[in-house]
Amino acid sequence: MRVLRELIRRPSALFGLIVVVLVLLAAIFAPWIAHFSPDDQLADGLSLEGAPLPPGGGHLFGTDTLGRDLFARVLFGARTSLIIGLVANGVAVAIGLLVGLLAGYLRGAAGNLLMRFTDLMMAFPALLLAIALAALLKPSLWIVAMVIALVNWVQVARIVYTETRGLVERDFIVAERSLGAGNGRIILLHILPHLMPTAIVWGTLGIATTVLLEATLSFLGIGVQPPQPSWGNIIFESQSYFQDAPWLVFIPGAIILATALSFNLIGDALRDILDPTQRGRL
Amino acid sequence: MAFFLARRLVQAVLILLGVAAITFLLLYFLPADPAVLIAGRSATPQMVAAIRHELGLDQPLVMQFLRYVGNLLHGDLGRSYTQKTEVLPLILARLPATLVLMAAGIVVEVALGLTFGIIAAVRRGGFIDRSVMMLSFVGVSSPQFVVALLLLYVFAATLGWFPMSGFGTARHVVLPALTLGVLGAGWYARMVRSAMIEVLRQDYVRTAHAKGLSGRRVVLGHALPNALLPIIAMVGIDIGQFMSGVVVVEAVYGWPGIGQLAWQAIQQVDVPIIMGVTLVSALAIVLGNLLADFVAPFVDPRIRSQ
């Protein structure tokens, strides 16, 4: 409650909060908000020559190259993209945190092994992994999310590893050990909270990139399968139309940007609020 | 140092072998059958079988892999299924362009990232800081294809300042490098900013001020060198990314880099090329990290004596 109050007090965080809430509402209530089905290729959705219709008239955001209502697609796409951006990216950050933390904390063979494994994964072109998984698994939204998580955790692990190495040397960790605290307790209560700023940066900056990555994957056939919309594949499908039908690229683009930015604003604010060392300080 | 390098080299070789093994295994499970693709649509099953035999695809997976590694040790990456030629020359022919673009892209990225990151850190919390952070978001959330084409329309097609396509002169590299740089600079700006904020509150920065140095000199001469380590690590990572992943920019600017080769190979499931590019990019990543480790002591003398 206190956190929420503090969030609302900051104008930038408030803005972020409003956008995020709007996007969430849009995702949840998409069927009630949209006048059209996102998959419905409307008979009058294309010009006679087959060109998409610009925003205005019956279509708030215009139509896409198949004559579907873009507004409806963006609304329903929010569901896909939020899952990709939040869940997939979140899982990636979580795995990265876990592996990096363990590798940095556990010294000796176990830590070394973990880090070498990370090196190996790092040296492995992400796209290839995705394609191979595409062939092995039946593509679905959740598989896509998993693939993205598998591809993206490595760099987080790297950074977390370095940071953990620094933290472990700090006196208060030694102090905890002298009190008899077990590894689990030290990791969860005393190291993890200090890694949150990094997690927040990667968690928020990563939203935009993963949403776009999903589009690349769908191009390779492992993304969400058509006609299911996602912000990424709306852009990707029609990026060559950016001159002739700019709304197809720039509307979802702006929405991705605003969403990622809003999460970042909230993240930044949360970091300040939750970090007690910032409180009462200037 | 020599010992350290030797150890890293052994590690690098192991990593490459690991990458080769995993890649091989993954590709083995792809449904596409190269023999069918080669034999063409007028072929009979016997012809397909004959070609499969020619390629050694009728042998067990382990044998195939051992043969691949054996050839690898002789510098033989195999023959492309679709291009019907040795893979190594195909990759080598595209290496110069890739390296040029990589160097130029990283230079732009780092230059922009450093400039904006430093300004944001120095003006922390202010209007400039916020604008820079906002821009960094625009950078990371822009679709490459659109940015590349926009730059091309404006600076090449309309203004005619740069050639629209190709590779060769310095003017050719400007737009592709700029595209990559603009898009990648966001990450760098963020990293530089947070590293600089940390460094700027160190005691030695205060010492530098106390000496009477100008603000610029304190920031660039004393603070910046201390904030460079994470940036160098990131450049190391980037080297690998550039080695395999700048398909879109290469395509828009007609840049003869490895990315296009890799993309075509992926689209055509040309396994030997995919393997080759994977290994080369893994090698680049490993070398990139090695390079970062190698450069780090020059930036931070403390590492030198470890």
Added chain:
Amino acid sequence: MTAGRGRDAVLTVDNLSVDALTPEGARRVIDGISFALAPGETLCLAGESGSGKSVTALSIMRLLPRASLRIAGGDIRLERQSLPRLPERAMRDVRGGEIAMIFQEPMTSLNPVHSIGAQLTEAIRIHQGAEGSSVEQRARDMLDVVHISDPARRMKQYPHELSGGMRQRVMIAMALSCRPKVLLADEPTTALDVTVQAQILKLMRELKREFGTAIILITHDMGVVAEMADRVAVMRDGRIVEAGPVLDIFERPQADYTRELLAAVPRLGAFAGTDAPPRVTATPRPPTPNGEAPVLSVKNLVVDYGASSNLFRRRASEAPAVQDVSFEIRPGRTLGLVGESGSGKSTTGKAVLGLVPFTGSVIIGGTSIHRLSASAMRPVRRAAQMIFQDPYASLDPRMTVGAAIAEPLVIHGIGTKDERRERVASLLARVGLEADHAFRYPHEFSGGQRQRICIARALALEPKLIVADESVAALDVSVRARVLDLMLELQETLGLAYLFISHDMAVVERMSHDVAVMRGGRIVEAGSRRAVLSSPREDYTRELIAAVPIPDPRVATLT
């Protein structure tokens, strides 16, 4: 104000006020202070932590953090020039050129990525406009002046390759390289060994004589004040409560606060001839039970950091950090461990608690802890606790103080939530804090309070033995006195045994029953406090004792 505020003052601070900007509004941290500094004079700023000493110095340099501190009124004049009104460009010439400053932390005040030479010559280049080999020569000369051997080689070295004392000398060389009129020294020796501190103080006096530099020396060590000052200004809560010539201050202190400050200063030799630490309370202490079994018994302890090897690297270290150390401590007694920096004191302390791998035997309360598994070690931990040198660093900044104190109880599964809460409250009370402090975070406390929190945490498990590693080094005199008193009181009431690690001889004298002197990883001399301090057998011990500044301006030890 006795010394000339007149025309001959090189630096005048006139009714200076500084505000801290907080979300709640401005808070005054310096409140109308005035003083003047004559050429060649040394003014010591003394006073407890947070009294505004550093802020005063930074105000003079105009290096206050812009976002949080602002000069609210008054004037600072360098000869005739008013510094607050100077344009930034002109101020840059003043900084380092006319007023130089050295900081408390020699370890972090030099830039780790630039060579000593580069950092030294930089200031000379800027302020003297000189170039080339003459600058180099000048820098080498300065290193010579501060008694650094082999200056030519040092110029090429980097800060991490130098010892703390050497780094502080480099800082001084840097500060003096442009012959400033005024030198601001903010706790320049607090982080250093007594022996090194003595050398640095001596150096500063030489330089003052040679260059005629006026010095503002900030310190909380009254020994240093007595040693160095011509005049003293005592600060408290942003005000100067008393100022005057050093003899007046020490012999005829006017303000109550000054008297308090002086009373709290431990003097080496004050308790010469007694065996036990002085009583704080009137209650008679129980006779130290001599026959009891030792709480801690250490035999042939060796710690070798370099010995850990892996598949790729096997390197025998030249010298183990701790070699063949043996001692024991009985309940209710304190063993003081002294020695110069790097002699292995902390390592010994950590080994005793099983925090670093070691060989030899360590027996705590009858249990040998060598190679004990984590779970088997747990009950031992209840009996032995540690208080660290830096209380701030040893508290998790993201945990409330209450949670930190309850932490050991939680770890060892003692009590219910409510019981633990009560326990925390009583522990806080015990170390002189209030119950509602439990909900605050470490950064909201002063240094002394933090150290008490650490003590409370260590006491939570009712240990038999506490290893106190430099646990009062970071505190200023008055706070230090309170913490030491508390520790003694706890020893008396709870029968605690201490392994008390310090490089401050006076403090060791104050606290210990027995003293052991370490050097190069070995114990060179050990025995009862009386024996070691009053009639040391080793030259090294004598050197250590001699290096301690005596808080009496009439006794000039370091000339």
Added chain:
Amino acid sequence: DTPTNGGDIIVTYKDDIATLDPAIGYDWQNWSMINALFSRLVDYKPGTTELGPSLADSYDVSDDGKVYTFKLHPGVKFTNGRAVTAADVKWSIERAVNPKTQGPGAGFFHSIVGADKMTAGTADTMEGITAIDDHTVKFTLSQPDATFLNVLALNFASVVPKEAVEAAGGDFGKHPVGSGAFTLKEWTIGQRLVFVKNPDYFIKDRPHVDSFTIEVGQEPLVALLRLQKGEVDIAGDGIPPAKYLEMKKSPEFEGMIVDRQQLETSYVTLNTQVKPFDNAKVRQAVNMAINKDRIVRIINGRATPASQVLPPLMPGYDQNYKGYAYDPEKAKALLAEAGLKDGFSTQIYTSNTDPQPRITQAIQQDLAAIGVKAEIKAVANPNVIAAGGTQGQAPMVWSGGLGWIADFPDPSDFYGPILGCGSAVAGGWNWSWYCNKDIDARAQAADAMPVPAKAEERNKAWAQIFTDIQTNDAPWIPVFNERRVVAKSKRMGGPDEIYIDPTRVIDYEAIYVNK
């Protein structure tokens, strides 16, 4: 207007040029380049489907249609200076058939005696080809083959010099030597190929341009921009959908767009071995469900809705057959008849390059309207091919992007490899897995009819075969016949059909620059 000689032109493509080895190259980019580098015994007249003499001045067919004897044009030389002989012809075709060559054209030569042993790897030569003397070569077929001359006009039948192939050590595709209109002067991998005029070309007054340069790695959108600025003469990949309408309408591009029919049909295969498509009623029903007009609209009218397997330009195309009209109601009724009143769920495979996934989505929507839920599988081309060629795997495959463009203008090319029993095998291209023994027999009979003697009758027979297949069994949904679109600069001369040649894609021999 008569063609003028001279000029250097630039052509762009997005993808790399794979190989210029005539025994191997088999995609629409390198097809025309190989065609220009080499010569064959017979060849098509530019821009037509009419066969005529080339390396061979004349030929002779035995009465039973089994023996073909060719007389070589005298004095023809490879560009390495050596004269072309009958032995070269024999060796070149044997090479194309040999499995060691790993060429995709081997199957075309199946009717030559000895071809089966060669493809099985049990023989090194084919007794069906004999070099009688330096200038005479004789082919003996195991059965009459009406398309044999067409086969000899394929790139795979190009004549290559043995010594050059061997000298190249497996890399002949990068160092081609032939006797065609052009020679390859430079190949910078990933960047450009430069072809220059062969001064000794045996056909008089050919080619017209001095050289043509292929620039690869060019994004089609950018290629058009460069075309507009005059940096490029032919944008080989054509006009991407995003630009098509704008360019069509803009007067600026007047005369720069070539837009022509080709021998192509885009279709959906219905796997006759997979439930419920094993029921002909179901296949007919889905045929009626597809709104082809709308699909054509989605690709901006760059195609004509198709009613049957054969494209309109192909001999044997049945003008009168109208196929299945769009009628969702009737489709639903048919489904109900088949016992699928509530529809069913299935999958449709498609290539993942634009616009194929979009077209598939339109098909998906049409199917949904009759209660058929089709899940789209958009994957890379080789994976589509793999899925189609695996028994029982892909219920439906959209052929767009891998579409059947005829190898030669003969209806048989649309049967054997994609609808005949012989290709309904693992790894085959008959993705409907359609096998009708009766039809197979009729096809064999039609192919044995000698041409040109019975050409008319043969075409009729084929027309009936395809009509019967579609009316009775409906293994396909023919969706549209796509037109090819090429953009060229205004200075390029010549009729449209040499820029979209029915057999050569682009006829580099015939194109010229206006002075």
